[in-house]
Amino acid sequence: xxxxxxxxxxxxxxxxxxxxxxxxxxxxxxxxxxxxxxxxxxxxxxxxxxxxxxxxxxxxxxxxxxxxxxxxxxxxxxxxxxxxxxxxxxxxxxxxxxxxxxxxxxxxxxxxxxxxxxxxxxxxxxxxxxxxxxxxxxxxxxxxxxxxxxxxxxxxxxxxxxxxxxxxxxxxxxxxxxxxxxxxxxxxxxxxxxxxxxxxxxxxxxxxxxxxxxxxxxxxxxxxxxxxxxx
Amino acid sequence: xxxxxxxxxxxxxxxxxxxxxxxxxxxxxxxxxxxxxxxxxxxxxxxxxxxxxxxxxxxxxxxxxxxxxxxxxxxxxxxxxxxxxxxxxxxxxxxxxxxxxxxxxxxxxxxxxxxxxxxxxxxxxxxxxxxxxxxxxxxxxxxxxxxxxxxxxxxxxxxxxxxxxxxxxxxxxxxxxxxxxxxxxxxxxxxxxxxxxxxxxxxxxxxxxxxxxxxxxxxxxxxxxxxxx
Numbered sequence: 001x002x003x004x005x006x007x008x009x010x011x012x013x014x015x016x017x018x019x020x021x022x023x024x025x026x027x028x029x030x031x032x033x034x035x036x037x038x039x040x041x042x043x044x045x046x047x048x049x050x051x052x053x054x055x056x057x058x059x060x061x062x063x064x065x066x067x068x069x070x071x072x073x074x075x076x077x078x079x080x081x082x083x084x085x086x087x088x089x090x091x092x093x094x095x096x097x098x099x100x101x102x103x104x105x106x107x108x109x110x111x112x113x114x115x116x117x118x119x120x121x122x123x124x125x126x127x128x129x130x131x132x133x134x135x136x137x138x139x140x141x142x143x144x145x146x147x148x149x150x151x152x153x154x155x156x157x158x159x160x161x162x163x164x165x166x167x168x169x170x171x172x173x174x175x176x177x178x179x180x181x182x183x184x185x186x187x188x189x190x191x192x193x194x195x196x197x198x199x200x201x202x203x204x205x206x207x208x209x210x211x212x213x214x215x216x217x218x219x220x221x222x223x224x225x226x227x228x229x230x231x
Numbered sequence: 232x233x234x235x236x237x238x239x240x241x242x243x244x245x246x247x248x249x250x251x252x253x254x255x256x257x258x259x260x261x262x263x264x265x266x267x268x269x270x271x272x273x274x275x276x277x278x279x280x281x282x283x284x285x286x287x288x289x290x291x292x293x294x295x296x297x298x299x300x301x302x303x304x305x306x307x308x309x310x311x312x313x314x315x316x317x318x319x320x321x322x323x324x325x326x327x328x329x330x331x332x333x334x335x336x337x338x339x340x341x342x343x344x345x346x347x348x349x350x351x352x353x354x355x356x357x358x359x360x361x362x363x364x365x366x367x368x369x370x371x372x373x374x375x376x377x378x379x380x381x382x383x384x385x386x387x388x389x390x391x392x393x394x395x396x397x398x399x400x401x402x403x404x405x406x407x408x409x410x411x412x413x414x415x416x417x418x419x420x421x422x423x424x425x426x427x428x429x430x431x432x433x434x435x436x437x438x439x440x441x442x443x444x445x446x447x448x449x450x451x452x453x454x455x456x457x458x459x460x
Contacts, residue, residue, distance in 0.1 A: 126309045132284055133303040134366070140324035148311040230312040230350040 007199030008206060016203070023207055026184040029097055029171065030164040033104030037160050040105075041112030042153065046142045048113070049120035050128075060117065066110035071103075075173030078103040082174065095176040100184070103170035108160035115156035116149075123149050151226045154219045162212050234260045234295035234374075234405065236281060238431075241290035243276055251276045251429045253290075258424065258434060260295055260374060263400045265420035265437065266409040269452065272426040274409040278303060278376045281407070296374045299325070302367035306379035308359060310351035315343065315362055318351050322369055329369060337365040341395060357388025364395045375399050377408035381415065393419060413456055417441065425449050 011019060048060060080086050082094040082102070093099040123145055131141045146153065168186035175182030177191060185204045192201040236258040243251035251273040260281075266274045279285045280292055282303040294301075311318065319334045338344040341361040346354065351362060360380060367375055380396065381389040389412075396419055399406050407424075410416050416423065416437055423440045425433040425448070432448045433440065444450045 127311065129284070129305065130308055133282060133305070134322065134325065134370075135298065136321065136324055140321070143324075144311060144321055147313065151312065226312075230314075230352060 004198045004202055008202035011199060011203040012206060016200075019200070019203055019207065021180065022183050022185055022188045022204060023211075025097070025182065026165060026186070026208075027211075029100045029104060029175075029184060030161065033101045033164050034108055034157065034161050036101070036105045037108030037112050037164075038157055041109045041156075041160070042116050042146060043142065044109070044113040045116030045156075046120050046146055048117045049124050050141065050145065060114075063110055063114045063117065067114045069107070069110070070169065071107055071167040072169030072173065074103055074106050075170035078106065078170065078174050094174065095178060095182060097175070097182060100171045100175040100182060103174040104164045104167070107167060107170060108164050111163055112156050112160040115159060116153055119149050119152045119156065120145055151223050151230075154222060158215055158219045161215055165211060166208065235293075236260055236295050237291075237293035239291040239293070241280070241287040241292050243273075243280065243285060243429075244288040249429055251280065251287075253431055256431055256434075258431070259422070260405045260407060262421035263396065263406045263408070263419050264422040264424060265416040266407060266424050266426065267411075267413070267416055267440075267452075268426035268432075269455075271428075273429040274426055275378050276429070277426065277431075278378050278407065278409060281374075282376050296372075299370075300372055301374040301376060302370040302372040303376040304360075304363045304367050304378065304380060306382040308363050310354065310359060310362075313351060314348050315351050315354070316347045318362055319366055319369055322366065326370075333369060337368045340368065340398075341365045342391070355388075357384050357391065360384060360388065360392055361395070364392070368399075372404060374405045374407065377406065379409050379411065381410070381412065389415070413441070413453075425452065427452065 048056065048063070078099065079094065081088050082091065082099050083089055084094070093102065127145065127148065131144065136144065166186060168190055171177075171182070171184050172187045172190070175184065175187065177183050177187040183191075185208045189201045189204050189208075192198070192204070236256075238253040238256040238258070240255065241251065241253045242249055266277065268274055276285070280287065281294060282301050283294065283298050284303070286292070315338070316334060319337065320329075323329050335344065335347075338347055341364050343354075343358055343361050343365065346358060351359070354362060377396065381392050384392060393415065396406055396408065408419075420437045423433075423435050423437050424431060425435070425440060425444075425446075427448045433444065433446050435445060439445070440449060441453065444453055
């Protein structure tokens with residue numbers, strides 16, 4: 001077992017080309033998915049936090065449930081939509097990075113929307129009277145609400161990133177785990193483990209863990225600085 | 232000519248409870264008008280109604296000023312995680328003509344220009360209230376509504392706020408402020424509205440009200456206030 005660890009670290013130390021390529025593909029999928037998920041999830045969360053409408057509670061329960069939706073289900077659904085016989089089959093996005101981004105977009109969006117909804121709703125209860133008394137227009141209210149919660153919202157975005165970068169089901173189904181094209185860290189780990197190349201799988205696992213830890217440290221530092229500056 | 236707030240059989244009902252009701256009333260809003268009465272009298276509700284934050288459940292309320300012509304300052308305003316200046320620049324979302332110079336000017340006028348780039352959440356209660364007054368001034372309203380503007384402030388900060396209220400009136404703005412501080416009402420107000428149990432009981436002047444209240448409720452309220460003091 002110790003030799004497996006040593007081999008894994010050796011691969012990392014030599015910046016193995018296959019590992020670098022797989023890491024880049026993973027980030028190439030997860031970062032755009034996270035950006036798109038944030039662009040949709042945050043306003044969706046803000047809208048749910050500030051608007052009152054019939055069925056709001058049902059919408060929140062559905063959204064909260066979607067937070068934990070199994071990624072393989074998302075994968076199958078996106079596969080059906082992007083497959084040749086599906087409504088968007090002619091785009092040719094199945095087994096491509098674009099298709100994987102779509103799948104991860106549907107994984108990150110509900111998570112970011114649900115978490116941000118909770119954070120923004122608490123802040124909305126505090127600032128609603130002031131915003132209304134100042135007669136801020138609707139989008140201005142959302143903007144300042146998001147601005148007020150910007151440091152807390154980094155946690156929601158970080159959670160979205162962690163879920164995207166570490167999921168395996170959707171990218172495996174939609175991407176097909178094609179070498180040099182759609183192979184990500186998680187799909188490669190699954191494949192290499194089944195093939196018995198544990199050192200390679202472990203080295204990717206270390207990188208994956210490192211990325212998540214680095215993202216956490218980054219968010220922690222940003223929050224510390226912000227809290228010192230803004231109280 | 233006086234601007235009149237016309238209340239026509241207005242009722243504000245929340246959770247099945249009537250928190251404000253009036254017959255046909257025409258209330259002049261001019262100078263500095265104090266809104267006095269015990270807790271739960273409906274003072275805050277009336278201020279919110281005049282500002283347009285709430286609408287009557289029944290009856291009609293004709294406001295003397297257009298919506299953008301009034302500003303409302305609460306006794307406690309939670310601050311955003313933003314600087315003092317940002318709390319003022321957010322008003323650009325309602326009025327794009329607000330210039331940096333105008334922001335500097337209002338900050339100067341309330342005496343917190345040196346705090347412009349500080350986080351607003353670190354301001355003291357008095358400084359927060361000054362920031363709220365700066366924001367109200369920046370809105371350039373004709374009517375300023377103040378809900379217990381010196382509650383929870385120390386005497387020095389209260390003095391500063393009272394001076395700002397007087398300055399608003401000097402600048403030609405009508406001021407309506409709710410207060411439990413009768414000494415403050417005597418010092419500041421030129422007119423007075425007494426409320427109790429969600430009703431406007433007496434519209435008077437401080438001189439008349441404190442010497443010779445016209446209603447039994449007014450007399451009882453003053454008697455309780457003096458005993459409490």
